[in-house]
Amino acid sequence: MSPRKRDTAPLYHPKFWPMWFGLGIFWLLNLLPWPIKRALATVLGTFIYYVIPVRRRVTLINLRLAFPDLSESDRRRLARAHYRSLALGLFETCAAWWSPLNRLPPFRIIGREHFEKAAAAGKGALVVTAHLTLLEMGARIINEQIEFNALYRDPNNRVIAWIMRRNRERHLKTAIPFEDLRALLRTLKNGGLVWYAPDQGKKTKMSEVLPFFGEPAITNVATSRIAQMSGCRVVPYFARRLPDGSYELEAFPAWENFPSGDHSADAMRVNHFIEEQVKRAPEQYFWVHKRYKRRGEGYPDVYRD
Known part of the structure; x- marks a missing residue:
C-alpha cells in the first residue's frame, strides 16, 4: 500500500470552504443566549442520534461494556443523553474559543488550592483528567484562574486543527504537541502546570492492556x-456540567506515592480515578471514542460488524 499523501493545499482552497462556512455559522450561533444554545443542542443531539447516527453503534457498545448492569433501554437513554452532551459541547467549544469571560456560564472551582500548591512547589504538575464533552470549556475556565499549559493532538481535519491550535495558544500559556516529550518535560521542570488526559489508549511501547470499567483496554502507562x-x-x-447550566471544576490533592515504581499499578490508579468521576455524570464522558479497540491477540474485536 502506498503511503498516504500529505495534503498541502492552502486553507483558503475552495475544498475547505464548506468547513469555513460551517464554522462561520457556529460563530454566529455563539452570539445567542445560553438558554437558546442549550435548547438547540438538545434538538441537534437528538437529530444526529436518530438521523445521522455518527458512531451511535460505538457508543452503545462502549456503554454495554462499561455498564453491563444497565438495561438495554437505560443504555439507549444514556446514549441519547450523551449525544445531547456532545452537541452542547460544540457550543461550549465555540464559547471557550470566542467569548469573553463575562459571557461564559457561571462556574465554581473546588480545590483551587491544590493547583496553587503545586504551582508554588516549583516542580511542575501533570493535571490528570479525561476526555469530556465539555473539554474546551473546562480548560478555558481553569486557565482564566491559574496559568496552564496543555498537551494536544491535532485532529485530521486541517481547518479544525488550525483553528483549535490558534485558539488554544491564545488562551493557554503553551499548547504542547502530544508527541513532543522534550517540550513537555521542559515545561514541567520549569514549574508549569500541564493539562493531561491519558484515557484514550493507543498501542505503543508506553501502553498496556489493563481494565477500564472492568473491561480490558489499551491503557497509557x-x-x-x-x-x-x-x-x-x-x-x-475533573470538570462537570451541572443541571442548572453552571459548571463545577474540582481539583484533588496531589497523589502521594506517585509514581510508585509500578507503572501498571499507577496506570490503574488513573483508570480508577476516571471511572469514579465519570460515574457522577456518565453522559458527559467521550463514549464515541473506540476505547476498547486494538487490544491484541486473545481479545475479540468488539466493534466488528
Whole structure:
C-alpha cells in the first residue's frame, strides 16, 4: 500500500470552504443566549442520534461494556443523553474559543488550592483528567484562574486543527504537541502546570492492556514515567456540567506515592480515578471514542460488524 499523501493545499482552497462556512455559522450561533444554545443542542443531539447516527453503534457498545448492569433501554437513554452532551459541547467549544469571560456560564472551582500548591512547589504538575464533552470549556475556565499549559493532538481535519491550535495558544500559556516529550518535560521542570488526559489508549511501547470499567483496554502507562523523569506532582482534576447550566471544576490533592515504581499499578490508579468521576455524570464522558479497540491477540474485536 502506498503511503498516504500529505495534503498541502492552502486553507483558503475552495475544498475547505464548506468547513469555513460551517464554522462561520457556529460563530454566529455563539452570539445567542445560553438558554437558546442549550435548547438547540438538545434538538441537534437528538437529530444526529436518530438521523445521522455518527458512531451511535460505538457508543452503545462502549456503554454495554462499561455498564453491563444497565438495561438495554437505560443504555439507549444514556446514549441519547450523551449525544445531547456532545452537541452542547460544540457550543461550549465555540464559547471557550470566542467569548469573553463575562459571557461564559457561571462556574465554581473546588480545590483551587491544590493547583496553587503545586504551582508554588516549583516542580511542575501533570493535571490528570479525561476526555469530556465539555473539554474546551473546562480548560478555558481553569486557565482564566491559574496559568496552564496543555498537551494536544491535532485532529485530521486541517481547518479544525488550525483553528483549535490558534485558539488554544491564545488562551493557554503553551499548547504542547502530544508527541513532543522534550517540550513537555521542559515545561514541567520549569514549574508549569500541564493539562493531561491519558484515557484514550493507543498501542505503543508506553501502553498496556489493563481494565477500564472492568473491561480490558489499551491503557497509557506514561503518566508515572513522565512524573518519574520530571519530578513533577500529579494533581487529579475533573470538570462537570451541572443541571442548572453552571459548571463545577474540582481539583484533588496531589497523589502521594506517585509514581510508585509500578507503572501498571499507577496506570490503574488513573483508570480508577476516571471511572469514579465519570460515574457522577456518565453522559458527559467521550463514549464515541473506540476505547476498547486494538487490544491484541486473545481479545475479540468488539466493534466488528
